Amino acid sequence: MIQQDINELEERSIFIIREAKSKFKNVAALWSMGKDSTTMIALARKAFLGKVPFPVIHIDNGIDFPETYKFRAELAKKWNLDLIVVESEIKPEMSGFACCGANKTVALKKLMEERGFDALIVSIRRDEHGIRAKERYVSPRDRNFKWSYKDQPAELWNDYSSSLDSKGHVRVHPLLDFNEIDIWNYIKKEKVPINPLYFSRNGMRYRSLGCTHCTTAIKSNARNVDDIIKELGTTTTEERAGRDQDKEKEYVMQKLRSLGYM
């Protein structure tokens, strides 16, 4: 995995986050308490001199890990975040595509409509998945959250999409250029607080965090940020190998995303 220039990535992300705030009226961000969206909030604090100027949304299906809830409470207080928790229903018979597709997306749709957000910052990265690699920095979604991936807007230089249908919104992706290892290098450099589930306990750790139903731990002895950076330097497996929904079948991520999934 290639380690990129952290300063360059940081400046680009700050530019994009500021651009979102300057360009759109009502911005919000998704926060899953994972390493990526937490890094994004750390970047927003830099962009706006310490105070995150938009709400952060957790779509809570009630089945996240206890460590995740504790981390949420602590960091929201420490960073003075405007936290919105949206409870989404979870049905025991649902998993993978149906669960993430239906339940998370529906809950988010309802909130977006109620609050009238026109831009949503989402911390996806290009190296996570072939489908996410096809994304723009700023990507419009129609009122039904549909992603017209076959007709994405032109996006040159720093000219980001501004055409919106009346009830739609844009997804803003300030971390698109980061690789997984860059995130950890940034966490190290900036001492970003991180969910303890990423660190090894009893020879296991989570490399990618979802809910308790769909995420499995990987074998690892990486107990701290330095260990993780070292581990990622030599790994040959994919980051999301422990995520169920990606493995169900081909094109699952494409279908989820075209319906509005993060």
Added chain:
Amino acid sequence: MKINKVTLLGHKDHGKSTLIGNMLITSGAASEQRINEAKKTSRKLGRRFEPGYILDSFEEERQGEMTIDTTRAQVKYRDVAFEFIDVPGHEELIKNMISGASYASFALLIVSAKADEGIRPQTKRHIFLAKMLGIDRIIVAVNKMDTIGYDEKEFERIKGELGEFLGGVGIRNDNVYFVPISAYNAENLSAKSPNMKWYKGKPLLDVMRTVVKSNEEVEDPHLRILLQGTIPHETGSMLIGNVLSGSIRSGQRIMILPEGANATVKDLFVKGSRTKSASTGENVAMLLDKPISREPRGSVIYSEGSRQRPSDEIKATVFLTKEIGEKITVRFNGSNLQGKIAINSLIDTTTGSREAPKSGNYALNAADVNIKLGKKIQAEPFTDSRELGRFVLYEGSKFAGIGIIK
């Protein structure tokens, strides 16, 4: 490490995605899962293994055997790293090609040597566009050499014809490299192919390494800060912006255009912390000694005494992706400006020749134009400042092309 961004160029089906796919495999950058997934899909579709599927991840792309949208993939080779930007080769997807190519610092043009393929109008159009976007170093990979018995004469013929065209659009001879390859068989990618002993040059990845190693970027010392807007601050509002060139320090006298106001920088922040100075590439937040009169988005900060002047008229070369009328929208550094466009001469992007405008559809043509805007902007010729010398054209909400200011 530094990532050198390289865009693929070339006609559809000449092998752009296949080439990147095989580069990812041979360099070890593609994970086993990604390779296996591509293999599985190839089998399901009843085809031979297609390395391009590592990049073409949309169902429609794989089934239709074409790249629909741009994507990127990184490869480390010896002591350098590349980011390949894959782009679609189809004419109707040129909007996506331009989007991808605009981020690159050099280009890898694929031309198929296969009988009935060869140099196509789209091959030349891509070269023309790349040059417009500021790319002036091009590596030409003459692909599918295996299908013509590794014929040196055909390679030389393509080299001669393209070399002439490249020179015609203003790309210097010593910035052009030709490599005969077979993307599918991974020949001449990272190791010399025994089937083309007549080729005396280096394999493709080594040529790419030479190109990035020989490039020395010259930094422009003149201060330019593009303003994005303001953020609230206890003492009023702070300007935020990106340092495009030069550097700025606290206490410095500056000039804001198009306002034409002079001011002093009272306080300066980078990455959330107070600082004495900021340099190229950094995003700043700053307090001035006096408020500025208008919305700062799109304004530019120069050093006091700069000779720059704003204008409501621009002379430019544009590339059009659709038919347009007289009324257009110019998107320039975050602002949408209404304008009227007058076409002075048409440029045929496949020959480079200019002619008087005639009536008709100018889609896929370039043109020399004058644009009269509804208000003044602070722009510069593209050769002086890339960021201040380019714009995007829209007609209504439809993307219509790009422009480079003369």
